[in-house]
Amino acid sequence: MSVEKDKAAEELRSGGIQVIARASAIMRALGAQPQGLSLAAIAQAVGLPRSTVQRIIAALEVEKLVEALPGSGYRLGPALGELIHQAHGDIISIARQSLEDLGETLGETVVLSCIRGQQTHAIFRVIGENELRVVIPLGRSMPMHATADGKVLLSTLTDDSIVQWLTPAPQKLTANTLALPALLEQITQIRGTGIALDNEEHTPGVSAISVLLPTLMGPHAVSVVAPTARFVTRKDEFRQALEAVRDAIGQSRA
Structure with missing residues (x-):
């Protein structure tokens, strides 16, 4: 999981405008639902494949911009x-x-x-x-x-x-x-x-x-x-x- 997070963090840093736009869309979706969302719900809200959302979420977790909820789901993190x-x-x-x-x-x-x-x-x-x-x-x-x-x-x-x-x-x-x-x-x-x-x-x-x-x-x-x-x-x-x-x-x- 650590390798995946590191890979996703690198993608977020170097992937350019598209990745930044996707990360922003994910954070906006989470911001609209303070109680948190599952990966599937985030993917549906932003119109992206679940695997893409999972990679970006992992990178945002590294930066503490997103945090995992007990059980399942994610919400905006303390760094934000x-x-x-x-x-x-x-x-x-x-x-x-x-x-x-x-x-x-x-x-x-x-x-x-x-x-x-x-x-x-x-x-x-x-x-x-x-x-x-x-x-x-x-x-x-x-x-x-x-x-x-x-x-x-x-x-x-x-x-x-x-x-x-x-x-x-x-x-x-x-x-x-x-x-x-x-x-x-x-x-x-x-x-x-x-x-x-x-x-x-x-x-x-x-x-x-x-x-x-x-x-x-x-x-x-x-x-x-x-x-x-x-x-x-x-x-x-x-x-x-x-x-x-x-x-x-x-x-x-x-």
């Missing part, structure tokens, strides 16, 4: 998580000052998030200074269909991908949670504006507004989260502030 963490660290270092200034100016909670495991995942936050404030736990993953950052991140996907991720009946968390047809209609609008709202769709009494922040490591979202009583009177102010922060962070990355 380390790379993502490093990339997020770069994004946070670029955005930190702008986000801290935004939180201080508005007095509300500000969150930087990304997609992880088909949910929205908070990677940086600034807690608002108001006595009544919303605290988003750092590292918390939340459903994408019922949050402002989740919706703005979903807008980067096709409608078919969104339906596949959410299923035809996403969980209704509050009376305001949108059903899938209404969500898809709203996401069409979000694609044009880069702005999404959460009108107590995840938590009663809490609303949010998010702006899409494209980065080299994929889409991110910056959100302002506040009690609805304050949010409704300051929504336009929050939107203008988020658009300014998006532009400022974009310029600092240029």
Whole structure:
């Protein structure tokens, strides 16, 4: 097995664009199924012979980009998580000052998030200074269909991908949670504006507004989260502030 892995690793390093494209397709297939996939399922998902998939998987295992599951099957490996963490660290270092200034100016909670495991995942936050404030736990993953950052991140996907991720009946968390047809209609609008709202769709009494922040490591979202009583009177102010922060962070990355 060690010889096979070494052979596959060499093929992945020297085989050129085709092997890289195939390895990328395999990793994307695994990324879409966090619970893992069998070799047969991976081969079906990427349209390659099982023997080809097995050789590439073996090479990815060597680099810890893929790991075997107990029994059978594979999932993305720890090395990929380390790379993502490093990339997020770069994004946070670029955005930190702008986000801290935004939180201080508005007095509300500000969150930087990304997609992880088909949910929205908070990677940086600034807690608002108001006595009544919303605290988003750092590292918390939340459903994408019922949050402002989740919706703005979903807008980067096709409608078919969104339906596949959410299923035809996403969980209704509050009376305001949108059903899938209404969500898809709203996401069409979000694609044009880069702005999404959460009108107590995840938590009663809490609303949010998010702006899409494209980065080299994929889409991110910056959100302002506040009690609805304050949010409704300051929504336009929050939107203008988020658009300014998006532009400022974009310029600092240029």
